[in-house]
Structure formats: C-alpha cells, structure tokens
Amino acid sequence: MTADDHQNHTQHDLILFYQGRLLLNGDSPVWPSARFTGLEAFVMCRVHVTALASDQLPYDALQLSHLPPELDDIEPTPVREFLVHQGFDAFILAGRASQLLNWFDSHRYCGRCGSPTHLVNPQRVLSCPQCEVDYYPRINPCVIVLITRGDQILLARSVRPGATFFSCLAGFIEPGESAEQAVAREVLEEVGVEVDNIRYVKSQPWPFPSQLMLGFYADYVSGDIVPEAAEIAEAHWYDVDKLPQIPSPAISVAGQLIQEYCDAVIASTD
Incomplete structure (x- = not known):
C-alpha cells in the first residue's frame, strides 16, 4: 500500500469486524476513521465497500486481528443478529462488507x-x-419458492438446530439448470410434490456467506408431502389465515413471499 493509498483509506468511514462479527457504533455499523489512532496495526484485511447511493463515498471494511483500545468496551455482534434486530434495509451495507471480507479471506x-x-x-x-x-x-444463486394451492400454502421447518419457524423451500441452482428447473427439482426432492406455473417474484442478496436468493411462486400439481429427512423436519399445508411462526417480512424474501401472497388471498375474499 502506498502513502497515497493509505491517506485515501483513512478518509473513508469504516465498517469494522472482529472474528467475523460486527463492531457497532451504537446501532450503526459505520465508524468515522478520525475516531482511531494507530488502527493499521490491528488490520488483517481491508476492502472497499461502495454504497448503493451514487452520491455517497465508499467505506472501508476492516477485519481486525485484535480490538484496539478505543473498542475495548464494545461487544462484537453476530452479523445475523444485527439483521434480525435492525431489519434488512439497515443491514445492506454491513452485509455487503461481510460478503467482501469473506471473499477476501477465502481467496x-x-x-x-x-x-x-x-x-x-x-x-x-x-x-x-x-x-x-x-x-x-463470487455470488451463489439460490431459488426460494412458496408453493400455493388456492388459499393454502406449503411451509416447512428445517432440521437445523434451533429452527422453530416455518418457511419456503430453498436450494442452490446446480450447474446447467435454469432457475425454474431448480425450483421444480428442489420441491420434488425436499417434499415430494410436483409444481407448475413457476413464476419469478423478487430477489434478495443474502450474505451468509454469499447467496443471491431468487424468489418464486409455484402452483401445486400433485403428490403427497414426504419430507426429505436430511433437510426437512416437517412440512404441512396451512390456510393463509392460520399460519405458524414465519420469517419476518422485514428481514427476508421468504417472509415477503408468504405475507404478500396471504394478504392478496385474504383481500380477494373480503
């Protein structure tokens, strides 16, 4: 790094990570660079992070090897916990920073x-x-799909420890597949049913560590629910007005797919 590069770096606001966790400035992931002295001695890696708004300066995302004295009283926050508490809009910048640092570290x-x-x-x-x-x-494309049957939707609970909510089905797109083909395959593999009328709705970056979630609706065609035991703890049909615990629409595209479909069905019957 040249002296000019170093000067340019220190002019940017900072997003700081320690052991893969965020160091928050109150409720914000952004720190003014002027807050710190001698921070370079603690930096393991540094990447530029550009904001979505074109009129904003880039930030520097730093992975720290140790906590500098200015941060001794800061408890690192898991990135996912920040998302849950602050919502996705507040999380976007920190999510991009986390994804870029993961790319840097893994390459x-x-x-x-x-x-x-x-x-x-x-x-x-x-x-x-x-x-x-x-x-x-690298960005890894994934499909996430809400299967619908009139005023019912199919929701599943993951086998992951601590998974208490029910959500859409999701999976990675395999080499040579279209997104629509991946939807049909994942649904058949995970719950044993066939779908058609597969239609794209919206997408969401999901930096855990580097997914892009492509959200779909699909109509049920045939088959009984048979959960894939290695991935799905249970799966059921639910009436749109009698849902189990679902992901928050403020956090994930899964919650948005569920909420928007259910709202539309309920509004059409009023």
Missing part, C-alpha cells in the same frame, strides 16, 4: 498454484502474480 491464496494473491484496486479483484489468474467476488 488469499491462488486455487491453481497456491501463491498468495494481492488485491487490485479499484477493480475489486484478487490477482495471482504467478499464474495471472484473477478472482472476483
């Missing part, structure tokens, strides 16, 4: 020859000086 060495990579700015690319391979931030 510190070239996958072809094992040489250390270096960050090329402002292109946001990690480059191998030996075999000249470039590594860009």
